[in-house]
Amino acid sequence: MTDPIVIERLSKEYGQYVALNDLSLRIEKGVCVGYLGPNGAGKTTTIKILTNLLRATSGRAYLNGEDVINHPKSALDHVGAVVETPEFYPQLTPRECLSYIGTIRGMKSSAVAERTHAVLEQVKLLEVVDNRTRTFSKGMKQRLAIAQALLHEPAVLILDEPTSGLDPRGMVEVRDMIKELKKTDITILMSSHLLNEVQEVCDKVAIIDRGTLLTYDSVQHLSATKGTTVVINTLNPITAAEFRAVKALRGVRALKRIETLTLVAQLDGGTKEQFTVLRGILATGVKVTSFIPRRGAIEDVYLSLIPEGEF
Amino acid sequence: MAPSSARQIGTVVKYELLKYLRGRRLLAIVLLTIIISSIFLIVPPAIGTQYEKDPKEFIGQMLGFLGILSILSATFFGADAIVSEFESKTGFLLFPNPIRKEVIFGGKFIASALVSVGTIALYYAIAITSVRVIDGSIPANTGLSFAYALAYLFAILAISYLFSAIMSSSVYSLILTFFSFFLILPIVDAVGSIAKFKPWFSITFAAGIATYIFDIPYPTDKAFTTTTGPQAASGASQTLSLTQYYPEVQLSLYVMGAYFIVALILSVLLMRRRQM
Numbered sequence: 001m002t003d004p005i006v007i008e009r010l011s012k013e014y015g016q017y018v019a020l021n022d023l024s025l026r027i028e029k030g031v032c033v034g035y036l037g038p039n040g041a042g043k044t045t046t047i048k049i050l051t052n053l054l055r056a057t058s059g060r061a062y063l064n065g066e067d068v069i070n071h072p073k074s075a076l077d078h079v080g081a082v083v084e085t086p087e088f089y090p091q092l093t094p095r096e097c098l099s100y101i102g103t104i105r106g107m108k109s110s111a112v113a114e115r116t117h118a119v120l121e122q123v124k125l126l127e128v129v130d131n132r133t134r135t136f137s138k139g140m141k142q143r144l145a146i147a148q149a150l151l152h153e154p155a156v157l158i159l160d161e162p163t164s165g166l167d168p169r170g171m172v173e174v175r176d177m178i179k180e181l182k183k184t185d186i187t188i189l190m191s192s193h194l195l196n197e198v199q200e201v202c203d204k205v206a207i208i209d210r211g212t213l214l215t216y217d218s219v220q221h222l223s224a225t226k227g228t229t230v231v232i233n234t235l236n237p238i239t240a241a242e243f244r245a246v247k248a249l250r251g252v253r254a255l256k257r258i259e260t261l262t263l264v265a266q267l268d269g270g271t272k273e274q275f276t277v278l279r280g281i282l283a284t285g286v287k288v289t290s291f292i293p294r295r296g297a298i299e300d301v302y303l304s305l306i307p308e309g310e311f
Numbered sequence: 312m313a314p315s316s317a318r319q320i321g322t323v324v325k326y327e328l329l330k331y332l333r334g335r336r337l338l339a340i341v342l343l344t345i346i347i348s349s350i351f352l353i354v355p356p357a358i359g360t361q362y363e364k365d366p367k368e369f370i371g372q373m374l375g376f377l378g379i380l381s382i383l384s385a386t387f388f389g390a391d392a393i394v395s396e397f398e399s400k401t402g403f404l405l406f407p408n409p410i411r412k413e414v415i416f417g418g419k420f421i422a423s424a425l426v427s428v429g430t431i432a433l434y435y436a437i438a439i440t441s442v443r444v445i446d447g448s449i450p451a452n453t454g455l456s457f458a459y460a461l462a463y464l465f466a467i468l469a470i471s472y473l474f475s476a477i478m479s480s481s482v483y484s485l486i487l488t489f490f491s492f493f494l495i496l497p498i499v500d501a502v503g504s505i506a507k508f509k510p511w512f513s514i515t516f517a518a519g520i521a522t523y524i525f526d527i528p529y530p531t532d533k534a535f536t537t538t539t540g541p542q543a544a545s546g547a548s549q550t551l552s553l554t555q556y557y558p559e560v561q562l563s564l565y566v567m568g569a570y571f572i573v574a575l576i577l578s579v580l581l582m583r584r585r586q587m
């Protein structure tokens with residue numbers, strides 16, 4: 001079976017400026033991929049080409065095995081997308097906008113009505129279903145955009161910075177929605193410049209900078225190779241014997257006391273290893289009050305791959 | 312599976328019409344049509360004069376604003392049809408769907424043609440009814456006049472779509488459409504009359520067939536002179552010779568048809584190429 005999203009040697013030039021440089025990416029079914037990169041890296045450009053908003057200078061892109069560039073109609077058939085923050089027709093209500101989009105996608109009116117209720121409930125816009133979108137805030141438009149992308153239960157979901165424009169609660173809600181969707185076999189490509197978001201939500205991460213793909217790997221694998229830095233606070237000052245015991249634990253690469261009650265530990269691996277180490281520390285009798293991973297593994301990879309002074 | 316393009320066109324037409332119904336422009340142009348028409352019905356009794364007795368003259372008066380109403384229809388319903396999807400970012404919602412750009416274009420054009428034709432039809436309906444009631448008969452060639460008016464309407468609507476596919480801003484496209492037909496081309500037509508060339512290629516000149524068709528027989532080009540400046544006795548008078556040109560029906564219909572087809576093809580091509 002073909003992979004749901006296939007990008008082959010894609011390039012996009014704006015005049016002299018190369019926004020995408022020979023980019024290839026293949027995303028397997030059922031995987032949620034975070035598309036990470038600094039501002040201007042080419043994330044939106046990639047997504048616009050995938051969604052028939054932009055023509056590539058060269059290269060190919062396939063959605064569900066169909067060529068987006070030459071056969072956009074069939075390629076976009078089972079795709080839902082949110083690109084930038086779309087605007088809605090101000091004269092229409094969410095119900096009418098969804099009905100318009102749903103009918104274009106070939107949904108029956110009964111299915112549209114049923115799904116409209118479901119998706120608007122999901123994004124918490126049910127109360128304004130019959131209000132004109134003219135008055136909607138940016139956050140409401142963003143949520144309506146997510147609702148329309150999910151309306152026809154697409155096999156592939158393409159999201160460009162889905163949490164941008166949302167307040168903190170809205171961000172959490174959208175992330176929870178995506179996590180909920182991952183329980184189905186939907187394939188998701190979501191761009192983001194938020195490292196913690198990608199680490200929290202996605203299975204795999206593709207990092208792009210200046211139009212070039214730098215790495216494409218699973219979040220777990222990246223965590224396992226990069227390790228984690230953990231800040232440990234204790235109730236009492238740690239004794240020399242306790243310090244040696246903790247340092248000797250398996251999985252602890254390095255340990256440093258930075259304040260009376262604060263240690264910084266360099267650990268191998270990801271969350272699993274963190275758990276083992278924490279259990280080991282508690283077993284030595286040290287009274288731990290907090291145990292906080294300082295930076296995500298993705299952040300380490302990101303910072304090592306992307307040169308300074310870019311954002 | 313996404314529906315056939317034919318069914319999708321129907322969907323686009325339906326929602327474009329819904330947008331017109333909710334917006335102010337359709338209401339504005341319908342009100343304007345009614346107000347313009349009422350002027351000719353209210354003013355004569357109000358100032359104590361009689362209605363024009365000759366049905367041909369009377370319908371000529373009543374339809375005196377045909378040009379401006381057609382231009383306003385094209386401006387309101389065509390001039391920002393394409394550019395607005397790009398400029399106001401609604402294209403981000405519409406374009407990533409399993410629908411061809413030509414289908415979106417077709418649906419939009421049909422919807423704007425329907426409301427524009429509706430406006431002109433309302434205008435003719437009021438004029439015809441008034442003439443029938445007041446003068447007792449409908450002048451010959453009224454049907455032809457309506458047909459020619461629609462030919463002009465379709466041509467300028469297509470050109471307004473072309474502007475909306477080219478321009479980067481709705482406001483500029485609206486201004487360009489309105490002033491091209493209201494000011495720039497009429498100036499070309501007037502210059503023609505002085506410089507002695509017949510502006511047969513001008514769409515606003517060709518539009519004249521919709522009202523000249525009431526004249527029987529159909530008028531032909533006439534040269535005449537006017538005297539300006541001090542009177543001849545002083546020896547410094549100037550005579551200005553002008554030609555009153557009349558558009559030929561068949562040629563004008565070809566001109567309108569050519570504008571319609573070329574503008575429509577160009578706008579579809581430009582819209583397809585246009586990027587968000």
Ligand SMILES: Nc1ncnc2c1ncn2[C@@H]1O[C@H](COP(=O)(O)OP(=O)(O)O)[C@@H](O)[C@H]1O
Nearest residue numbers: 014017019037038039040041042043044045046
């Ligand atoms: N229409 C355009 N014309 C010229 N340059 C553009 C255009 N759109 C985007 N760019 C440039 O292409 C680069 C990539 O942009 P984009 O894909 O939007 O980045 P990202 O979404 O990763 O922040 C940026 O440097 C941007 O300035």
Ligand SMILES: [Mg+2]
Nearest residue numbers: 043044160161
């Ligand atoms: Mg972007």
